[in-house]
Amino acid sequence: MSESNELRLKVSEALSKDVGRAFARMDPADMARLGVAIGDIVEIEGKRPAVCKVLPAFKDIRGQGRVQLDGISRDNAGAALDEFVVLRVTAHAPADRITLAPTTVTPTDRDLPYIGSLLDGLPVREGDRVRVTLFGSRSTDFRVVATAPRGTVIINPTTQLTISGPKGQKASATSGARNPVSYEDIGGLKPQLQRIREMIELPLRHPELFERLGIDAPKGVLMRGPPGCGKTLIARTIADEAEANFFAVSGPEVIHKFYGESEAHLRKIFEEASAKGPSIIFLDEIDAIAPRREGTLGEVEKRVVAQLLALMDGLSQRRNVIVIAATNLPNMIDPALRRPGRFDREIEIPIPDRDGRLEILEIHSRGMPLAEDVSMRHLADVTHGFVGADLQGLCREAAMLCLRRLMPELDLTLGTVPYERLATLEIRMGDFLAALHDVEPSAVREVFVEIPDVTWEDVGGLHETKDRLKEAVAWPLKYPELFEQAGVRPPKGILLDGPPGCGKTMLAKAVASETKVNVISVKGPALMSKYVGESERGVREIFHKARQAAPCIMFFDEIDALVPARGGSASDNHVGERVLSQFLAEMDGIEDLRGVLVLGATNRADMLDPAILRPGRFDQVIRIPLPDDESRQEIFKVHLRGKPLGGGIDVDALVAGSTGFSGAEVSAVCSRAALAAVRRAVSSLDGPPDSERTEHIDVRIEMSDLTDALSSMRP
Numbered sequence: 001m002s003e004s005n006e007l008r009l010k011v012s013e014a015l016s017k018d019v020g021r022a023f024a025r026m027d028p029a030d031m032a033r034l035g036v037a038i039g040d041i042v043e044i045e046g047k048r049p050a051v052c053k054v055l056p057a058f059k060d061i062r063g064q065g066r067v068q069l070d071g072i073s074r075d076n077a078g079a080a081l082d083e084f085v086v087l088r089v090t091a092h093a094p095a096d097r098i099t100l101a102p103t104t105v106t107p108t109d110r111d112l113p114y115i116g117s118l119l120d121g122l123p124v125r126e127g128d129r130v131r132v133t134l135f136g137s138r139s140t141d142f143r144v145v146a147t148a149p150r151g152t153v154i155i156n157p158t159t160q161l162t163i164s165g166p167k168g169q170k171a172s173a174t175s176g177a178r179n180p181v182s183y184e185d186i187g188g189l190k191p192q193l194q195r196i197r198e199m200i201e202l203p204l205r206h207p208e209l210f211e212r213l214g215i216d217a218p219k220g221v222l223m224r225g226p227p228g229c230g231k232t233l234i235a236r237t238i239a240d241e242a243e244a245n246f247f248a249v250s251g252p253e254v255i256h257k258f259y260g261e262s263e264a265h266l267r268k269i270f271e272e273a274s275a276k277g278p279s280i281i282f283l284d285e286i287d288a289i290a291p292r293r294e295g296t297l298g299e300v301e302k303r304v305v306a307q308l309l310a311l312m313d314g315l316s317q318r319r320n321v322i323v324i325a326a327t328n329l330p331n332m333i334d335p336a337l338r339r340p341g342r343f344d345r346e347i348e349i350p351i352p353d354r355d356g357r358l359e360i361l362e363i364h365s366r367g368m369p370l371a372e373d374v375s376m377r378h379l380a381d382v383t384h385g386f387v388g389a390d391l392q393g394l395c396r397e398a399a400m401l402c403l404r405r406l407m408p409e410l411d412l413t414l415g416t417v418p419y420e421r422l423a424t425l426e427i428r429m430g431d432f433l434a435a436l437h438d439v440e441p442s443a444v445r446e447v448f449v450e451i452p453d454v455t456w457e458d459v460g461g462l463h464e465t466k467d468r469l470k471e472a473v474a475w476p477l478k479y480p481e482l483f484e485q486a487g488v489r490p491p492k493g494i495l496l497d498g499p500p501g502c503g504k505t506m507l508a509k510a511v512a513s514e515t516k517v518n519v520i521s522v523k524g525p526a527l528m529s530k531y532v533g534e535s536e537r538g539v540r541e542i543f544h545k546a547r548q549a550a551p552c553i554m555f556f557d558e559i560d561a562l563v564p565a566r567g568g569s570a571s572d573n574h575v576g577e578r579v580l581s582q583f584l585a586e587m588d589g590i591e592d593l594r595g596v597l598v599l600g601a602t603n604r605a606d607m608l609d610p611a612i613l614r615p616g617r618f619d620q621v622i623r624i625p626l627p628d629d630e631s632r633q634e635i636f637k638v639h640l641r642g643k644p645l646g647g648g649i650d651v652d653a654l655v656a657g658s659t660g661f662s663g664a665e666v667s668a669v670c671s672r673a674a675l676a677a678v679r680r681a682v683s684s685l686d687g688p689p690d691s692e693r694t695e696h697i698d699v700r701i702e703m704s705d706l707t708d709a710l711s712s713m714r715p
Contacts, residue, residue: 005034005035005088005089006034006086006087006088007030007033007034007086007087007088008084008085008086008087009026009030009065009066009067009084009085009087010064010065010066010067010082010083010084010085011046011066011067011069011074011079011080011081011082011083011084011085012061012066012067012068012069012081012082013068013069013070013071013081013182013183013184014068014069014070014071014073014184015058015068015184016184016185016187016359016362016363016366017362017366018068018070018184019070019071019072019131019182019184019185019366020070020072020130020131020132020133020139021053021070021122022051022052022053022070022072022073022122022123022124022130023052023053023054023055023068023070023073024042024044024052024053024054024055024067024068024069024073024087025055025056025057025058025061025067025068026054026055026056026057026066026067026068026087027056027057027061027062027063027064027065027066028056028062029062029063030065030067031054031056034087034088034089035089036054036089037054038054038055038056039053039054039055040053040054040089041053041054041089041090041092041123041152041154042054042087042088042089042090043087043088043089043090043152044067044069044073044077044079044085044086044087045077045085045086045087045088046074046077046078046079046083046085047077047078047079048076048077048078048127049077049125050073050076050077050125050128051090051092051123051124051125051128051152052069052073052123053121053123067085067087069085070182070184071181071182071183071184071185071241072129072130072131072182074182075129076125076127076128076129080201080205080241080242080243081183081197081201081241090152091151091152092123092151092152092153092154093149093151093152093153093154094153094154094156094158094159095124095147095148095149095153095154095155095156095159096148096149096158096159096160097146097147097148097159097160097162098124098144098146098147098148098153098155098159098160098161098162099144099145099146099147099162099163099164100130100142100143100144100145100161100162100163100164101142101143101145101163101164102140102141102142102163103129103141103142103143104139104140104141107140107163112161112163115132115161116155116157116159116161118132118133119132119155119161120155120156120157121154121155121156122154122155123152123153123154123155124144124147124152124153124155125144125147125151125152125153126144126145126146126147126150127143127144128143128144129141129142129143129144130142130144133366133367139367142163145164181233181236181237181240182237182240182241183237183241184363185233185237185363186230186233186234186237186363187352187356187359187360187361187362187363187388188352188353188355188356188357188359188360188388189230189234189349189352189356192234192347192348192349192350193234195345195347196221196223196234196238196347197238199218199221199322199344199345200218200221200238200242200280200322200324201238201241201242202217203217203218203320203322204242204244204278204280204320204322205242205278207320217322218322218344218345219312219322219323219341219342219343219344220312220322220323220324220325220342220343220344220345221322221323221324221325221343221344221345221346221347222286222325222326222327222330222333222337222338222343222345222346222347223235223324223325223326223327223346223347223349224326224327224328224330224346224347224348224349225328225348225349225350225351226328226351226387226442226548227328227387227389227442228387228388228389228390228442229349229350229351229352229387229388229389230349230387230388231284231326231349232282232284232326233388234349235248235280235282235284235324235326236248236282238280238324239280239282242278242280243278244277244278244279244280245273245276245277245278245279245280246279246280246282247269247272247273247279247280247281247282248282248284249266249269249281249282249283249284249289250284250285251283251284251285251286251287251288251289252288253265254266254289254304255289255300255301255304256300262300262303262304262307263303263304263307266304266307266308266311267307267311269281270311270321273321274320274321277320277321278320278321279320279321279322280321280322280323280324281321281322281323281324282323282324282325282326283323283324283325283326284325284326285326285327286325286326286327286333286337287327287329287330287332287333289304289305289308290304290305290308290333290334290337291305291332291333291334292332292333292334292335293305293334305334305336305337308337309334309336309337309342312337312341312342312343313341313342323343325337325343330346351385351386351387351548351549352386352387352388354380354381355380357379357380357383357386357391358376358377358380360388360391360392361376361379361380361383361391361394361395362376364391364392364395365395368395368399368427369425369426369427370426370427371426371427371428371429373428373429374427374428374429374432375429378429379394379432381516382436382516383436383441384441384516384517384518384549384550384551384552385441385518385548385549385550385552386439386441386442387441387442389442390439390440390441390442393439394432394435394436394439395432397435397438397439398427398431398432398434398435399427399431400435401431401434401435402425402426402427402428402431403425405431406425441518441549453513454506454509454510454513455510455513455514456510456514457638458506458510458638459503459506459507459510459638460627460631460632460634460635460636460637460638460639460663461627461628461630461631461632461634461635461663462503462507462624462627462631465496465507465622465624466507466510468620468622469494469507469511469622470514472490472491472494472597472620473494473511473515473553473597474511474514474515475490476490477515477517477551490597491597491619491620492587492588492593492596492597492598492616492617492618492619493587493597493598493599493600493617493618493619493620494597494598494599494600494618494619494620494621494622495559495600495601495602495605495608495613495618495620495621495622496508496599496600496601496602496622496624497601497602497603497605497621497622497623497624498603498623498624498625498626499603499626499662500603500662500664501662501663501664501665502624502625502626502627502662502663502664503624503663503664504557504601504602504603504624505557505601506663507624508553508555508557508599508601511553511599512553512555515553517551517552517553518549518551518552518553519552519553519554519555520542520545520546520549520552520553520554520555521555521557522542522554522555522556522557522562523557523558525561526538527539527542527562527579528575528579529575532575535575535578535579535582536578536579536581536582539579539582539583539586540582540586542554543586543593543596546596547593547594547595547596550594550595550596551595551596551597552595552596552597553596553597553599554596554597554598554599555599555600555601556598556599556600556601557601558601558602559600559601559602559608560602560604560605560607560608562579562583563576563579563580563583563608563609563612564576564580564607564608564609565607565608565609565610566580566609580609580611580612583612584611584612584617587612587617588616588617598618600618605621626660626661626662627661627662627663627666629655629656629659631663632655632658632661632666633651633652633655635663635666635667636651636654636655636658636666636670637651639666639667639670639671640670640701643670643674643701644677644698644699644700644701645700645701646700646701646702646703648702648703649701649702649703649706650703653703653707654669654706654707654710657707657710657711658710658715659715660715661713661715662715665713665715668709668713669706669709669710669713670706670709672705672709672712672713673701673705673706673708673709674701674705676701676705676708676709677699677700677701677702677705678699681697681698681699684697685697
């Protein structure tokens with residue numbers, strides 16, 4: 001074969017936005033060697049020939065001799081990731097007629113024009129699988145039953161489209177239509193996916209590699225991570241891509257009430273998997289099947305654990321069987337399972353970072369009709385702590401809000417909504433932002449607090465304090481590369497110290513609201529328990545959740561109640577000292593506290609233990625004084641903003657008369673004045689209140705109301 005019309009390249013996974021579009025992305029240098037231009041049709045031959053449209057690859061994959069194919073094209077070509085395929089130029093013609101057989105959902109006749117518009121420009125051959133994303137992310141797969149003319153054809157607007165009936169559907173279903181999930185459907189977990197593929201795909205596809213190295217292939221992989229981060233999806237995708245039989249076992253279905261039945265059920269699953277190898281056995285929620293034996297009272301659970309250990313050890317005789325287990329409570333599993341030879345590798349599936357969230361959002365919004373103002377990058381920036389399931393819920397909620405907005409305009413008496421009307425549906429950025437209020441991050445759901453919409457403008461005065469907080473909190477999130485370049489770590493903790501009512505809690509609210517990060521608000525007394533060890537465990541769990549949901553702010557109001565100075569406790573059990581020790585270990589222990597800012601507020605800094613105030617724990621202690629004249633003027637303007645004021649309000653006179661007042665007391669003066677104005681309006685009404693009369697009453701706050709309120713307050 002001559003090199004001019006054939007090329008041998010290694011297969012890589014495609015971009016998530018290319019799924020279902022039959023693109024083959026390759027290095028422009030390889031395109032020149034093959035003699036093709038952008039948009040040309042090439043034949044890709046693995047175990048079978050398939051056809052794709054050529055596009056240039058992005059820079060990160062150039063120069064590696066690779067071609068990017070999505071899961072559908074890989075399936076059509078019979079090629080897996082990292083396998084070689086042969087590319088050659090192929091002749092093609094416009095399609096006059098094409099017959100499709102549905103493999104999942106059978107569309108109606110009215111769907112045909114829309115399906116045809118989505119398939120426009122797609123190169124296909126007889127036997128190929130094609131995917132159409134109908135309205136929303138509901139995708140439908142079809143098998144190409146026949147084409148006219150024969151060979152490679154391009155679907156165009158004049159192509160006659162036919163959907164074969166139940167007979168064609170039945171034939172397609174029996175031809176081995178698998179669960180249509182590919183690596184492109186997993187976002188934000190590329191490093192973890194690569195490690196799992198090494199452990200699972202290689203032994204199933206190429207066991208001879210391990211035989212040559214003289215080592216046993218891995219037997220099991222334990223995936224641990226918070227709920228909704230993609231553990232089950234990874235297991236199903238790998239089974240689909242590796243073309244292995246998939247046996248899913250959920251914890252409760254194994255346990256039977258009769259003696260010996262639970263163990264027999266497990267043995268049957270393993271025997272069936274080994275008989276049908278290559279197979280993957282997926283044990284979901286393994287902590288329910290194999291809990292710690294020393295803490296388990298039931299005999300059934302102990303026997304199931306023992307049977308599972310025996311089956312895992314017996315896998316050396318069973319080739320081509322790999323066990324994947326998933327749990328979000330790894331410490332609840334029996335330790336005997338967590339050794340090499342049983343679960344050889346433990347892989348942490350983390351909460352996705354910003355880039356991971358962007359990938360996941362693009363996957364779940366792939367088939368959604370998005371308006372031009374939708375910025376997935378902005379949504380990825382503000383969804384800290386969201387796992388994949390939360391982001392899927394966010395997209396679904398935004399679509400529901402769009403539907404709710406358009407529901408009054410839709411005429412549902414027609415039975416079905418016309419496609420022309422459906423085509424006008426558009427999901428806007430406002431729908432996504434509104435959906436953010438309804439979807440909470442799973443990782444911190446138990447401790448999640450809804451932050452009031454407080455901005456820096458709502459905090460009067462305190463300019464220097466606000467600047468220091470912006471540097472400590474906002475800058476590390478906005479400019480992490482500058483901190484890395486300077487070799488400086490952002491502060492771990494900031495203590496706000498000042499008299500009551502000077503705005504400490506208000507500042508914490510403003511910091512959280514302006515930075516859009518997760519906030520865990522911790523009330524000191526809520527952590528205190530009368531049982532030994534419970535209070536320390538509460539501190540430990542709060543910090544663990546904060547690490548999971550990083551970047552995150554932990555706000556401890558009245559922190560002097562939680563970590564008072566040692567030696568002053570009058571209780572016999574010394575619970576305060578134990579909580580303090582746990583707190584110090586969490587803030588500055590061996591386990592690193594990255595992406596978590598501890599924000600404390602107190603008006604009794606003298607009561608805090610000195611160990612907590614050293615750099616490395618609370619790096620900055622910010623003293624918040626009582627407001628001066630300029631600050632009080634700003635606070636008066638903030639609290640009088642939006643109120644119905646009469647003429648002659650002299651803010652300077654109010655400032656002069658409120659020397660020594662805190663911000664909370666200035667707020668109380670404005671509230672009392674407003675209440676006096678309402679009292680005056682009510683007394684002007686004759687007889688019982690009437691909604692028609694009260695509408696015409698004009699409530700005005702006069703200067704006299706403010707001076708009276710000021711004279712009744714004492715700083």
